Amino acid sequence: MKLSEAKEQFINSWGAFGTQWGINRTMAQIHALLLVSTQPLTQDDIMEQLTISRGNVNMNIRDLIGWGLVERVVISGERKDHFTAEKDIWKVATQIIKERKKRELDPMIKLLSQLENIDGDKKDKETKQFLEIISGIKKTGNQADKVLDVMIKAEENWFTGSILKMFK
Amino acid sequence: MKLSEAKEQFINSWGAFGTQWGINRTMAQIHALLLVSTQPLTQDDIMEQLTISRGNVNMNIRDLIGWGLVERVVISGERKDHFTAEKDIWKVATQIIKERKKRELDPMIKLLSQLENIDGDKKDKETKQFLEIISGIKKTGNQADKVLDVMIKAEENWFTGSILKMFK
DNA sequence: TTATATTTTCAAAATATTTTGAAAATTCAG
DNA sequence: CTGAATTTTCAAAATATTTTGAAAATATAA
Numbered sequence: 311m312k313l314s315e316a317k318e319q320f321i322n323s324w325g326a327f328g329t330q331w332g333i334n335r336t337m338a339q340i341h342a343l344l345l346v347s348t349q350p351l352t353q354d355d356i357m358e359q360l361t362i363s364r365g366n367v368n369m370n371i372r373d374l375i376g377w378g379l380v381e382r383v384v385i386s387g388e389r390k391d392h393f394t395a396e397k398d399i400w401k402v403a404t405q406i407i408k409e410r411k412k413r414e415l416d417p418m419i420k421l422l423s424q425l426e427n428i429d430g431d432k433k434d435k436e437t438k439q440f441l442e443i444i445s446g447i448k449k450t451g452n453q454a455d456k457v458l459d460v461m462i463k464a465e466e467n468w469f470t471g472s473i474l475k476m477f478k
Numbered sequence: 479m480k481l482s483e484a485k486e487q488f489i490n491s492w493g494a495f496g497t498q499w500g501i502n503r504t505m506a507q508i509h510a511l512l513l514v515s516t517q518p519l520t521q522d523d524i525m526e527q528l529t530i531s532r533g534n535v536n537m538n539i540r541d542l543i544g545w546g547l548v549e550r551v552v553i554s555g556e557r558k559d560h561f562t563a564e565k566d567i568w569k570v571a572t573q574i575i576k577e578r579k580k581r582e583l584d585p586m587i588k589l590l591s592q593l594e595n596i597d598g599d600k601k602d603k604e605t606k607q608f609l610e611i612i613s614g615i616k617k618t619g620n621q622a623d624k625v626l627d628v629m630i631k632a633e634e635n636w637f638t639g640s641i642l643k644m645f646k
Numbered sequence: 647t648t649a650t651a652t653t654t655t656c657a658a659a660a661t662a663t664t665t666t667g668a669a670a671a672t673t674c675a676g
Numbered sequence: 677c678t679g680a681a682t683t684t685t686c687a688a689a690a691t692a693t694t695t696t697g698a699a700a701a702t703a704t705a706a
Contacts, residue, residue, distance in 0.1 A: 315606050316593045320612070323589055328584055332500040334664070348607050359497060363666045368684060389681065397611060399618040414498055421491055425484045437481050439516050444488070450567040502694070531696045536654060557651065557704075654701070665690070671684070
């Protein structure tokens with residue numbers, strides 16, 4: 311397999327992979343393209359390489375920046391914006407986990423707490439079972455939350471070289 | 479809030495939550511409905527409670543069974559099939575992790591191995607960087623794979639009461 | 647077996663999401 | 677400032693996914 315073929319296949323597979331996780335195909339492809347690019351790319355580079363429209367590139371780049379996976383870099387002497395992706399996949403993974411936790415897990419736990427305030431007889435079988443399910447989900451959610459916090463903290467401290475502080 | 483409202487809100491939120499994870503809304507809603515139902519339900523019950531068509535219920539139930547989240551139960555004396563969901567959310571979570579690992583992580587790692595076989599000069603800067611990215615992803619993928627295996631094993635052994643075997 | 651209840655399938659319709667592209671807004675060199 | 681380059685926006689078009697519902701297949705009681 312040639313390098314260009316391998317890159318293409320990686321971009322396509324990463325895109326397909328993304329769709330299974332509720333991420334749109336193009337956004338995942340742009341991310342993949344930036345991952346395997348030596349140089350930061352402009353919107354025009356991305357348009358050309360993935361044959362997609364300017365608007366599409368622009369919107370998805372903005373989302374990727376929102377997820378903290380891509381950043382805008384200024385190349386001195388160049389007028390156009392350039393974009394580059396974090397190459398360390400472990401950092402990519404923790405960043406995604408951090409964002410999903412914030413956007414989804416935290417609100418879900420909040421909702422579950424609200425659902426625990428039901429009017430009426432807590433001894434009623436239906437009510438009792440409902441509350442058990444809800445509190446079970448909340449408990450597991452909170453455990454996951456804590457595990458992820460430790461992961462994120464570990465990542466941050468590892469990165470800043472201050473991992474020992476975690477145990478003080 | 480009344481119980482019926484709480485149930486409804488739970489079902490809707492679980493559905494919305496699902497779509498963010500690449501799971502279709504109705505499938506997540508059916509799962510939620512079965513989670514908070516005291517009794518196993520028939521297809522007709524589900525049709526009625528979620529006001530969706532028979533075909534839709536049938537297909538999504540089949541998928542849920544494929545994910546190992548729902549099972550068919552026979553109620554003696556009743557002609558129709560009944561369905562019920564695993565209520566222990568920790569088991570639900572490990573089941574989902576197990577399936578996603580099998581369906582997505584394992585194939586992704588396989589693909590990455592293929593992409594490492596590139597023709598041409600391994601000293602070429604472009605080639606070298608590509609191989610570094612790919613092997614980085616593969617390494618992180620393999621680590622995740624191992625962590626998830628331990629989780630799944632722990633869950634299974636915990637469930638069967640043979641957790642001590644894990645350390646022998 | 648036959649008649650009826652139940653489940654499954656799948657093409658077409660409905661709905662939701664993504665993509666385009668041109669106009670508007672912004673940036674910046676001269 | 678001016679005007680060209682660049683970026684952003686967003687309504688409409690294209691595409692993808694989900695849902696329906698009726699027909700076909702299957703199961704079961706009599």
